[in-house]
Amino acid sequence: METPRKTPPKVTIPRKKACAPCSQSKVRCDQTRPYCTRCEKRGITDECAYEESATQDTGRSSSRGTPQVLNFAVLDLVCTIDPEEVRNRWLKLYLPMTDQTPKSYPPNVTAFLSRILKAYSLSPVRNGTLPPFVHFYQQAPPSISTPLANCLTLARVCDQPLPGSQPAVHDTLKREMERLYSEYTSYGEMELLAAFQAYLIYAMLIYFHFDETRESGLQQAMLNLQDMACEVSRRGLVSTAELNHSRPQWESWIVAEAKRRSIYTMYLFDSLLCARDGLPTFLGTELRGVPAPGSKELWQATDRGAWSLAYNGYLHKWGSDGQLRIDELWPVPLEFSEADIENRRSRVDHWVSSLDEFGTMLFAVTSMTSKHLWYYLVQGHIVHGIVVEAPANASPKPASASNEQPFSIFSKPEKAFIIIIVSTAATFSGFASNIYFPSLPTIASDLGVSVELVNLTVTSYMIFQGLAPSLWGAVADSSGRRITYICTFLVFFAACVALANTRNYATLVAVRCLQSTGSAATIAIGSGVIGDITTRAERGGFMGIFQAGLLVPVAIGPVIGGALSSSLGWRAIFWFLAIYAGAFLLFLVVFLPETLRALVGNGSVPCGDIIRKYPLALYQHRYQRRSSSMPPQQFSDLPPKKPINILASLQVLVDKRVVPIIAFLSFYYMAWQVSITVLSSLMKTTYGLDDTKIGLTFIANGVGAMVGTISTGKILDYDYRAIQRKCAAAAATTGREVAIPLDTARLRTVWVWSAMQVASLLVFGWSLDRRVHLAVPIIATFFTGWAAMSLQSMVSTYIVDVFPDRSASASAAMNLARCLMGAGGTAAAMPVIKGIGAGWGFTLLVGVMVAALGLVVVQVRFGGRWREQEREGE
Numbered sequence: 001m002e003t004p005r006k007t008p009p010k011v012t013i014p015r016k017k018a019c020a021p022c023s024q025s026k027v028r029c030d031q032t033r034p035y036c037t038r039c040e041k042r043g044i045t046d047e048c049a050y051e052e053s054a055t056q057d058t059g060r061s062s063s064r065g066t067p068q069v070l071n072f073a074v075l076d077l078v079c080t081i082d083p084e085e086v087r088n089r090w091l092k093l094y095l096p097m098t099d100q101t102p103k104s105y106p107p108n109v110t111a112f113l114s115r116i117l118k119a120y121s122l123s124p125v126r127n128g129t130l131p132p133f134v135h136f137y138q139q140a141p142p143s144i145s146t147p148l149a150n151c152l153t154l155a156r157v158c159d160q161p162l163p164g165s166q167p168a169v170h171d172t173l174k175r176e177m178e179r180l181y182s183e184y185t186s187y188g189e190m191e192l193l194a195a196f197q198a199y200l201i202y203a204m205l206i207y208f209h210f211d212e213t214r215e216s217g218l219q220q221a222m223l224n225l226q227d228m229a230c231e232v233s234r235r236g237l238v239s240t241a242e243l244n245h246s247r248p249q250w251e252s253w254i255v256a257e258a259k260r261r262s263i264y265t266m267y268l269f270d271s272l273l274c275a276r277d278g279l280p281t282f283l284g285t286e287l288r289g290v291p292a293p294g295s296k297e298l299w300q301a302t303d304r305g306a307w308s309l310a311y312n313g314y315l316h317k318w319g320s321d322g323q324l325r326i327d328e329l330w331p332v333p334l335e336f337s338e339a340d341i342e343n344r345r346s347r348v349d350h351w352v353s354s355l356d357e358f359g360t361m362l363f364a365v366t367s368m369t370s371k372h373l374w375y376y377l378v379q380g381h382i383v384h385g386i387v388v389e390a391p392a393n394a395s396p397k398p399a400s401a402s403n404e405q406p407f408s409i410f411s412k413p414e415k416a417f418i419i420i421i422v423s424t425a426a427t428f429s430g431f432a433s434n435i436y437f438p439s440l441p442t443i444a445s446d447l448g449v450s451v452e453l454v455n456l457t458v459t460s461y462m463i464f465q466g467l468a469p470s471l472w473g474a475v476a477d478s479s480g481r482r483i484t485y486i487c488t489f490l491v492f493f494a495a496c497v498a499l500a501n502t503r504n505y506a507t508l509v510a511v512r513c514l515q516s517t518g519s520a521a522t523i524a525i526g527s528g529v530i531g532d533i534t535t536r537a538e539r540g541g542f543m544g545i546f547q548a549g550l551l552v553p554v555a556i557g558p559v560i561g562g563a564l565s566s567s568l569g570w571r572a573i574f575w576f577l578a579i580y581a582g583a584f585l586l587f588l589v590v591f592l593p594e595t596l597r598a599l600v601g602n603g604s605v606p607c608g609d610i611i612r613k614y615p616l617a618l619y620q621h622r623y624q625r626r627s628s629s630m631p632p633q634q635f636s637d638l639p640p641k642k643p644i645n646i647l648a649s650l651q652v653l654v655d656k657r658v659v660p661i662i663a664f665l666s667f668y669y670m671a672w673q674v675s676i677t678v679l680s681s682l683m684k685t686t687y688g689l690d691d692t693k694i695g696l697t698f699i700a701n702g703v704g705a706m707v708g709t710i711s712t713g714k715i716l717d718y719d720y721r722a723i724q725r726k727c728a729a730a731a732a733t734t735g736r737e738v739a740i741p742l743d744t745a746r747l748r749t750v751w752v753w754s755a756m757q758v759a760s761l762l763v764f765g766w767s768l769d770r771r772v773h774l775a776v777p778i779i780a781t782f783f784t785g786w787a788a789m790s791l792q793s794m795v796s797t798y799i800v801d802v803f804p805d806r807s808a809s810a811s812a813a814m815n816l817a818r819c820l821m822g823a824g825g826t827a828a829a830m831p832v833i834k835g836i837g838a839g840w841g842f843t844l845l846v847g848v849m850v851a852a853l854g855l856v857v858v859q860v861r862f863g864g865r866w867r868e869q870e871r872e873g874e
Contacts, residue, residue: 019048031153032146070137072190075252077236078243085286086263087230089270109365110275114208116361117269121204124152132358133261134197135254135299138190145191147180151198158205170206177202181224189235193255196228197262204269222270229263237263237290245322247311250304257294261358264293264326268365283330292324296356317350324351329366333411408533409603410619415533415542421592422526423546425485427553428492428581429519433461434557434702435573437680438695439565446570447505451681452830457512458677459827464516466819470650472521473812476528480596482589483611484525489585492518496578500571520815527811531800532595533603545713556702558680562695593619652813657866658799661747662817664855665795668757669818670825671845672788675764675781676701677826678833682768700778704785708753712790716797720745743863746798750791750856757787758846765842802867 018029019036029036039048120131130136138148154176157169180195187195203221239256241248248256267284274281293299298314301307314323324347332341352363410418436458444454476484495515502508526546534542564572593616594600600607604620607613652658676698683689683697723745760783767776796811803810825845833841 021048032149070140070251070254072251072255075189075236075255076240076249077252077256078238078240079234079236080238080243080289081233081286083230083233086233087226089226089284089286110272113268113272113365117204117265117272118208120265121201121208122155122158124155131197131201131265132299132356133258133265135258137254138194138258145194147191147198148194150176151201155201155205158209173202173206177221177224181228184228184231189255192228192232192235193259193262196225196232197258199225199228200262200266200269207269207273218273222273225266225270229266232259232263242291242323245315245318245320247308247315250307253294253298253307253311257299260290261293263287264362268362284326288325288327290326292326292329292351293355293359293362294323295354296359297354299356299358321347324348329363407535407602410533411622414619414622416545418533418592418595419530419542419545421588422522422529424584425489425588426522426526426546428489428577428584429465429516429522430553431557431580432492432496432515432519432577433458433465434553434676434698435561435564435577437676437698438558438562438692439570439573440680441684442565443508443570447508449505453505455677455681455830456827457509459823460509461512461516462673462819462823462826464513465520466816466823468517468520469524469812469815473524473528476521476525477596478598480594480599480612481525481529481532482592482594484521485588485592486585486611488518488521488525489581489588490518493578493581493585494518496574496581500574500578520819521812524811524815527796527800529595532597542713545710552702552706556699558695558698558702560695562692566690566692591615650813650816652799652803652810653817657802657863657870658810658813658859660855660859661795661798661863662814664852664859665791665814666818666821667849667852668754668788668791670821671757671761671849672784673822674825674829674845675761675784675842678829678838679781681830682833682838686768686771687774697774697778697781701781701785704782705789708786708789709793712753712793715749716746716794719748723748741864742798742801742867743860746794746801747856747860750794751853753787753790753794754849754853754856756783757791758849760784760787761842761849762846765845766839769837769839 018031019039021039021042022029022036027038029038035048120133123129123131130139134148138145139152154169154173158173177199180199184192184195199221203218203225206221207218237256237259239248239252241252242256267287271281273279295310295314297310298307301310318324328344328347332344336344351359355363408415440454440458441451444451447454472484472488475487492515495511495518498511499508499515502511530542530546560576561573564570564576593603594607594612595603599605599612600616603616606620607616653662679697679701680694683694689697720740723740727740760780764777764780764784767780795814799810799814829841832844836844
């Protein structure tokens with residue numbers, strides 16, 4: 001049974017003194033343990049001995065001179081991360097990180113980190129201690145490895161080089177690094193770890209001890225280090241017992257802990273190099289879930305008994321939640337509740353209380369990365385995963401404190417809630433249009449006019465649906481989203497009341513135009529809100545949610561309209577819309593914050609007037625509780641407020657950067673609207689359905705459209721990331737930043753959806769023409785809706801990406817073009833069908849759609865070039 005020891009043993013570390021035979025002969029000794037190479041070749045190993053003074057304490061005292069013998073042959077380690085992400089970390093320098101903010105390294109942090117790492121590289125020579133990422137049992141026989149022993153020897157040469165010897169020493173270090181890198185894949189577990197640590201120490205020695213002109217090789221050295229770190233990680237970073245919250249084998253823990261500490265040191269050194277070169281550096285998200293450095297008691301335990309006892313206490317301390325993870329030292333996620341923050345604070349406090357010098361250094365650097373440590377110690381706020389309570393006499397925040405603003409203060413749940421609100425608001429345009437379709441024959445009969453004339457009210461509605469957002473979009477981009485929403489809903493409410501009381505055809509046409517003016521802009525304003533609060537990488541998914549909301553009325557609007565018209569009369573439709581609009585307006589006023597970046601920045605800028613101030617102030621209060629160290633943006637930081645420009649959407653409409661794709665979408669939208677508009681009349685004349693059953697036939701179209709927009713949102717995000725990875729590979733080859741081709745990233749699958757819409761419209765037209773079973777045209781409308789909304793989601797996201805600062809006006813421009821085209825198509829649809837039949841009528845329409853595909857070719861080929869020309873012109 002092993003006897004516990006209170007302190008670690010002495011560890012033999014090479015000193016300046018040669019062995020006795022080499023010293024007597026006055027020749028150079030390579031000081032290899034246990035016998036130098038010269039004595040071994042001469043067969044005098046029995047005489048090869050080092051003076052007692054060469055044995056140094058590792059910074060600890062021991063009652064025994066030799067450490068225990070450990071068996072590192074069988075280790076129970078697993079890899080819990082993707083090691084390839086460690087290898088490819090350097091690629092992030094060549095592409096903008098859309099999901100992270102680059103870490104900021106103030107000069108004091110850089111200086112602090114530089115001092116610490118320099119001390120690590122020379123600690124064996126100057127202090128007689130190993131760097132705190134090398135465990136002392138790695139240098140205890142029989143675990144001692146040649147790469148690390150040679151490294152510690154060469155470190156002494158770098159500390160006190162002879163005059164004029166620096167080039168030779170530098171070349172020696174480089175040759176040793178090249179040898180280690182060429183052989184590391186063939187090493188065993190312990191030798192690979194030693195080679196990685198040695199290579200890291202060599203890189204730091206070169207950085208801290210040689211001229212700037214010789215540091216050009218460090219970039220390649222860092223790439224090699226990441227390759228070696230990938231292999232080290234692949235062989236395991238965590239013991240299986242650690243994952244199960246039980247005590248691991250001591251040898252396994254030593255190796256896992258040394259690996260983790262070495263990799264953390266490599267990341268810090270990489271950050272130091274990036275800060276020196278002015279390059280961005282990001283959180284090591286690829287290490288998420290890896291344990292943070294262990295306690296001082298565990299790392300410095302001298303024998304198995306002492307370590308086992310310490311680890312039992314360690315398990316009891318951390319409980320079922322397990323030890324602290326490295327990602328718990330990162331900034332607090334915005335979606336964290338107060339309880340989550342308190343739990344994080346408590347865990348970090350437990351961890352800090354038992355740290356050694358390495359853990360303390362890591363905690364200090366992570367705390368100071370984007371905030372000053374002084375402020376962390378004095379002020380009560382959240383910094384990198386912890387909450388500190390401020391003392392009563394705390395001083396105000398220093399003006400020089402560095403604070404990085406997030407793109408938006410809204411957490412993901414808050415963003416989702418806001419998008420649900422604007423999606424619901426956008427449904428009014430669809431409800432007012434689709435709820436009307438089943439009652440068209442009934443309205444014509446009640447007002448004593450033909451169905452063709454009532455169809456013209458659909459045409460007039462679509463004309464103003466295209467024109468109104470041009471006005472409201474400009475107001476929303478200048479005066480704010482909330483005030484524009486309030487105005488549009490008041491107009492819509494008044495129009496619905498007037499329509500419910502209309503008595504003649506002329507009034508019906510006029511007030512339908514007014515209703516369209518009030519409802520149509522909600523789509524453009526909603527797109528603007530999404531552009532305000534989302535980044536490009538996440539925008540596709542959120543646009544999918546938004547577009548899905550638009551399709552609820554497409555699916556259920558005709559059903560509701562048909563039911564109301566059959567039971568209460570067609571006027572009940574507009575009373576229903578009036579009540580719905582009034583109730584929702586109250587909800588919107590209470591819960592929707594102002595988001596226009598020209599007014600509130602990322603949401604943190606306080607507003608003065610009552611309409612914009614609430615409920616934004618409540619969201620700002622929640623954000624300050626999550627991140628009270630982050631001051632609000634200042635008005636001086638905001639982009640200049642734009643004057644109201646009612647021609648803004650027209651300017652976008654004629655902008656060559658988007659003309660081809662908007663024209664393409666307009667043709668396909670027109671074809672979709674034609675199929676919806678003629679559906680009620682053809683179902684009544686062909687199959688003899690009443691209003692209620694006609695309303696049910698619209699469900700398939702709406703469901704298909706919902707499926708399309710939700711799935712396309714996911715596809716858009718996937719495509720963007722796929723193109724981003726390809727650009728990263730190209731950047732790695734060329735060594736330069738490669739811009740992401742927006743046209744390819746957003747429009748890659750446009751051909752699939754175009755083909756689906758063309759085929760489904762052909763089936764729809766000819767099935768009605770030949771009077772086949774009712775199920776066939778209904779199923780065809782499902783695929784038509786799916787394809788049409790997939791195309792619309794793609795183009796909407798693309799246009800917001802091209803005009804992020806004019807998102808509402810850009811959406812209004814697209815809406816204007818497609819609605820005017822749709823109005824023309826629906827006006828001509830019934831006369832054409834009556835003249836040549838539904839089959840040939842839709843065949844003619846499909847021919848136009850196929851020709852319009854040429855516009856996509858133009859957009860993909862020239863869009864990027866046109867955007868580049870516009871940037872150069874600016």
